[in-house]
Amino acid sequence: MAKVNKVIVDEKGNLQVEFSCYDGNECRVEEERFRRELAELGLAVKVDSFKPKSPQQIEAERKTQQQRPVRRKVET
Amino acid sequence: MSLETSYRTAIVIPKTQLVSDAANIKERVRPGSASLENLKRAMEIVIKNRGGEFDTAYSDNEGMRKECFLAIRTGDFPRGVGVQVDPDGQVTFHYDAYGDAAEIGRSICDEIDQNFAVIAVMKYQNKHGFRVEVEEKPTSRNTKRVTVTGVI
Numbered sequence: 001m002a003k004v005n006k007v008i009v010d011e012k013g014n015l016q017v018e019f020s021c022y023d024g025n026e027c028r029v030e031e032e033r034f035r036r037e038l039a040e041l042g043l044a045v046k047v048d049s050f051k052p053k054s055p056q057q058i059e060a061e062r063k064t065q066q067q068r069p070v071r072r073k074v075e076t
Numbered sequence: 077m078s079l080e081t082s083y084r085t086a087i088v089i090p091k092t093q094l095v096s097d098a099a100n101i102k103e104r105v106r107p108g109s110a111s112l113e114n115l116k117r118a119m120e121i122v123i124k125n126r127g128g129e130f131d132t133a134y135s136d137n138e139g140m141r142k143e144c145f146l147a148i149r150t151g152d153f154p155r156g157v158g159v160q161v162d163p164d165g166q167v168t169f170h171y172d173a174y175g176d177a178a179e180i181g182r183s184i185c186d187e188i189d190q191n192f193a194v195i196a197v198m199k200y201q202n203k204h205g206f207r208v209e210v211e212e213k214p215t216s217r218n219t220k221r222v223t224v225t226g227v228i
Contacts (some may be wrong), residue, residue, distance in 0.1 A: 002227050002228060003227070003228050004225065004226070004227050005201065005206065005225070005226040006223065006224075006225045006226075007197045007223070007224045007225070007226075008221060008222070008223050009190055009193045009194050009197065009221070009222040009223075009224065010190070010221055011186055011190060011215060011219040011220070011221065012186050012189055012190065013085050013186070013189030013190040013192060013193040014082070014083065014084050014085055014193075015082065015083045015085060015193060015197070016080075016081075016082045017079075017080070017081045017082070017083070018078070018079070018080050019078060019079040019081070020078045021078065022077055022078065023077070024077060025077070026077075027077040027078060027079050028077075028079070031079055031081060034200065035083070037200050037203075038196050038197070038200060039088070039090065040090055040110070041110055041111060041114060041195075041196040041199055041200065042087055042088060042089055042090065042093075042110065042111025042112075042114055042115065042167075042192070042196065043085055043086075043087065043088075043192065043193055043196040043197075044085065044086045044087070044088040045083035045084070045085050046083060046084045046085075046086075047081065047082075047083055048081075048082040048083055048084055049080075049081060049082045050079065050081050051079065051080045051081070052077060052078070052079055052080075053077075053078035053079065053080060057078065058077075058078050061078065
Protein backbone atom coordinates (compact mmCIF):
# COMPACT_ATOMS: atom_id res chain seq x y z
CA MET A 1 0.00 0.00 0.00
CA ALA A 2 1.23 3.51 -0.85
CA LYS A 3 2.67 5.62 1.96
CA VAL A 4 1.27 9.13 2.29
CA ASN A 5 2.65 12.29 3.87
CA LYS A 6 -0.12 14.89 3.93
CA VAL A 7 1.18 18.30 5.04
CA ILE A 8 -1.13 21.24 5.71
CA VAL A 9 0.73 24.56 5.77
CA ASP A 10 -1.30 27.20 7.60
CA GLU A 11 -1.33 30.97 7.01
CA LYS A 12 1.76 31.48 9.20
CA GLY A 13 3.78 28.59 7.79
CA ASN A 14 3.12 26.17 10.64
CA LEU A 15 2.55 22.52 9.73
CA GLN A 16 0.02 19.78 10.44
CA VAL A 17 1.21 16.44 9.11
CA GLU A 18 -0.34 13.00 8.68
CA PHE A 19 2.10 10.17 8.05
CA SER A 20 -0.06 7.29 6.83
CA CYS A 21 0.29 3.61 5.87
CA TYR A 22 3.81 3.06 7.21
CA ASP A 23 4.83 -0.33 8.60
CA GLY A 24 5.64 -0.55 12.30
CA ASN A 25 8.36 1.81 13.43
CA GLU A 26 8.99 3.07 9.89
CA CYS A 27 6.59 5.93 10.57
CA ARG A 28 8.67 7.36 13.42
CA VAL A 29 11.81 7.02 11.31
CA GLU A 30 10.12 8.97 8.51
CA GLU A 31 8.92 11.65 10.94
CA GLU A 32 12.45 12.13 12.29
CA ARG A 33 13.92 12.31 8.78
CA PHE A 34 11.23 14.82 7.78
CA ARG A 35 12.15 17.16 10.66
CA ARG A 36 15.91 16.75 10.16
CA GLU A 37 15.85 17.40 6.42
CA LEU A 38 13.46 20.35 6.65
CA ALA A 39 15.96 21.95 9.05
CA GLU A 40 18.70 21.40 6.42
CA LEU A 41 16.46 23.26 3.95
CA GLY A 42 16.18 26.17 6.43
CA LEU A 43 12.84 25.30 8.03
CA ALA A 44 13.39 24.67 11.74
CA VAL A 45 10.43 22.82 13.23
CA LYS A 46 9.39 22.45 16.85
CA VAL A 47 6.96 19.65 17.71
CA ASP A 48 3.64 20.96 19.04
CA SER A 49 1.78 17.64 19.11
CA PHE A 50 2.61 14.02 18.28
CA LYS A 51 -0.13 11.40 18.22
CA PRO A 52 -0.27 7.86 16.77
CA LYS A 53 -3.50 7.26 14.84
CA SER A 54 -6.16 4.93 16.25
CA PRO A 55 -6.83 1.50 14.64
CA GLN A 56 -10.17 2.91 13.37
CA GLN A 57 -8.44 5.82 11.62
CA ILE A 58 -5.90 3.44 10.06
CA GLU A 59 -8.65 1.13 8.77
CA ALA A 60 -10.47 4.15 7.26
CA GLU A 61 -7.21 5.17 5.53
CA ARG A 62 -6.84 1.70 3.99
CA LYS A 63 -10.32 1.96 2.47
CA THR A 64 -9.61 5.48 1.15
CA GLN A 65 -6.29 4.32 -0.29
CA GLN A 66 -8.02 1.69 -2.41
CA GLN A 67 -10.14 4.43 -4.03
CA ARG A 68 -7.34 7.01 -4.38
CA PRO A 69 -6.78 8.31 -7.96
CA VAL A 70 -3.32 8.47 -9.52
CA ARG A 71 -1.57 11.73 -8.54
CA ARG A 72 0.62 13.87 -10.74
CA LYS A 73 4.17 14.87 -9.88
CA VAL A 74 4.84 18.59 -9.42
CA GLU A 75 8.35 19.91 -10.11
CA THR A 76 9.81 22.51 -7.74
CA MET B 77 1.59 2.65 12.07
CA SER B 78 0.36 6.15 11.27
CA LEU B 79 1.01 9.46 12.99
CA GLU B 80 -0.61 12.86 13.29
CA THR B 81 1.79 15.65 14.21
CA SER B 82 1.91 19.42 14.26
CA TYR B 83 4.89 21.74 14.25
CA ARG B 84 5.65 25.39 14.77
CA THR B 85 8.20 26.62 12.26
CA ALA B 86 10.89 29.28 11.89
CA ILE B 87 13.28 30.08 9.07
CA VAL B 88 16.80 29.37 10.30
CA ILE B 89 19.80 29.11 7.99
CA PRO B 90 21.81 26.02 9.11
CA LYS B 91 25.26 26.80 10.51
CA THR B 92 27.12 24.95 7.76
CA GLN B 93 25.34 26.99 5.08
CA LEU B 94 25.74 30.16 7.14
CA VAL B 95 29.53 29.77 7.05
CA SER B 96 29.59 29.22 3.29
CA ASP B 97 27.16 32.11 2.74
CA ALA B 98 28.75 34.57 5.17
CA ALA B 99 30.33 36.62 2.40
CA ASN B 100 27.13 36.56 0.37
CA ILE B 101 25.12 37.88 3.30
CA LYS B 102 27.66 40.60 4.10
CA GLU B 103 28.05 41.70 0.50
CA ARG B 104 24.41 41.00 -0.41
CA VAL B 105 25.37 39.06 -3.50
CA ARG B 106 23.20 36.30 -4.91
CA PRO B 107 22.26 33.71 -2.27
CA GLY B 108 24.10 30.43 -2.79
CA SER B 109 22.84 27.92 -0.24
CA ALA B 110 19.63 25.94 -0.52
CA SER B 111 18.10 27.83 2.41
CA LEU B 112 18.81 31.30 1.05
CA GLU B 113 17.63 30.24 -2.41
CA ASN B 114 14.39 29.05 -0.80
CA LEU B 115 14.04 32.39 0.98
CA LYS B 116 14.56 34.36 -2.21
CA ARG B 117 12.06 32.14 -4.04
CA ALA B 118 9.50 32.62 -1.23
CA MET B 119 9.87 36.41 -1.59
CA GLU B 120 9.63 36.21 -5.40
CA ILE B 121 6.24 34.52 -5.07
CA VAL B 122 5.00 37.42 -2.90
CA ILE B 123 6.17 39.90 -5.56
CA LYS B 124 4.44 37.83 -8.23
CA ASN B 125 1.17 37.79 -6.24
CA ARG B 126 1.14 41.44 -5.12
CA GLY B 127 3.33 43.20 -7.66
CA GLY B 128 6.55 44.91 -6.59
CA GLU B 129 10.32 44.45 -6.63
CA PHE B 130 13.40 43.43 -4.67
CA ASP B 131 15.48 46.04 -2.87
CA THR B 132 18.32 46.11 -0.33
CA ALA B 133 16.43 48.33 2.10
CA TYR B 134 12.95 49.05 3.40
CA SER B 135 11.76 52.54 4.43
CA ASP B 136 10.32 53.93 7.62
CA ASN B 137 7.27 56.21 7.72
CA GLU B 138 9.51 59.28 7.20
CA GLY B 139 11.02 57.80 4.06
CA MET B 140 14.41 56.90 5.60
CA ARG B 141 16.02 53.85 3.97
CA LYS B 142 16.94 51.02 6.36
CA GLU B 143 19.55 48.77 4.81
CA CYS B 144 19.13 45.02 5.23
CA PHE B 145 20.15 41.73 3.59
CA LEU B 146 17.20 41.68 1.23
CA ALA B 147 13.89 43.51 1.03
CA ILE B 148 10.74 43.57 -1.04
CA ARG B 149 8.54 46.53 -1.83
CA THR B 150 5.05 45.61 -2.98
CA GLY B 151 2.30 47.59 -4.61
CA ASP B 152 0.17 47.47 -1.46
CA PHE B 153 3.10 48.16 0.92
CA PRO B 154 5.65 50.36 -0.86
CA ARG B 155 7.68 51.03 2.32
CA GLY B 156 8.66 47.41 2.06
CA VAL B 157 9.62 44.55 4.33
CA GLY B 158 13.29 43.82 5.03
CA VAL B 159 14.95 40.53 5.86
CA GLN B 160 17.96 40.15 8.15
CA VAL B 161 19.97 37.02 8.91
CA ASP B 162 21.26 36.98 12.50
CA PRO B 163 24.68 35.50 13.32
CA ASP B 164 22.95 32.34 14.58
CA GLY B 165 21.10 31.93 11.26
CA GLN B 166 17.72 33.15 12.49
CA VAL B 167 15.86 35.03 9.76
CA THR B 168 13.93 38.08 10.99
CA PHE B 169 11.58 40.46 9.20
CA HIS B 170 11.68 44.24 9.66
CA TYR B 171 9.20 46.93 8.61
CA ASP B 172 7.67 50.12 9.93
CA ALA B 173 4.14 49.33 11.08
CA TYR B 174 3.23 52.98 11.77
CA GLY B 175 -0.13 53.70 10.15
CA ASP B 176 -0.43 50.15 8.81
CA ALA B 177 -3.86 49.56 10.33
CA ALA B 178 -4.63 46.81 7.83
CA GLU B 179 -1.46 44.97 8.95
CA ILE B 180 -0.26 44.54 5.39
CA GLY B 181 3.38 44.41 6.53
CA ARG B 182 2.59 41.57 8.86
CA SER B 183 0.63 39.71 6.18
CA ILE B 184 3.65 39.94 3.84
CA CYS B 185 5.86 38.37 6.54
CA ASP B 186 3.32 35.57 7.05
CA GLU B 187 3.13 35.00 3.30
CA ILE B 188 6.92 34.67 3.05
CA ASP B 189 6.90 32.21 5.97
CA GLN B 190 4.16 30.16 4.36
CA ASN B 191 5.77 30.13 0.90
CA PHE B 192 9.08 29.09 2.45
CA ALA B 193 7.45 26.18 4.30
CA VAL B 194 5.64 24.97 1.15
CA ILE B 195 8.88 25.12 -0.90
CA ALA B 196 10.80 23.18 1.77
CA VAL B 197 8.13 20.46 2.08
CA MET B 198 7.87 20.06 -1.72
CA LYS B 199 11.65 19.82 -2.06
CA TYR B 200 11.76 17.18 0.67
CA GLN B 201 9.03 15.10 -0.96
CA ASN B 202 10.50 15.42 -4.46
CA LYS B 203 13.95 14.43 -3.17
CA HIS B 204 12.56 11.21 -1.71
CA GLY B 205 10.55 10.22 -4.77
CA PHE B 206 7.06 11.10 -3.56
CA ARG B 207 4.46 11.99 -6.17
CA VAL B 208 3.50 15.47 -5.03
CA GLU B 209 0.18 17.26 -5.29
CA VAL B 210 -0.43 20.80 -4.06
CA GLU B 211 -3.83 22.25 -3.25
CA GLU B 212 -4.51 25.84 -2.14
CA LYS B 213 -7.68 26.96 -0.38
CA PRO B 214 -8.25 30.67 0.22
CA THR B 215 -9.09 31.48 3.85
CA SER B 216 -9.54 35.24 3.33
CA ARG B 217 -8.74 37.87 0.70
CA ASN B 218 -4.95 37.62 1.05
CA THR B 219 -4.48 34.33 2.88
CA LYS B 220 -4.65 30.69 1.98
CA ARG B 221 -4.12 27.25 3.43
CA VAL B 222 -1.89 24.95 1.39
CA THR B 223 -1.99 21.16 1.42
CA VAL B 224 1.06 19.34 0.05
CA THR B 225 0.35 15.63 -0.34
CA GLY B 226 3.18 13.21 -1.13
CA VAL B 227 2.50 9.58 -2.10
CA ILE B 228 5.14 6.89 -2.54
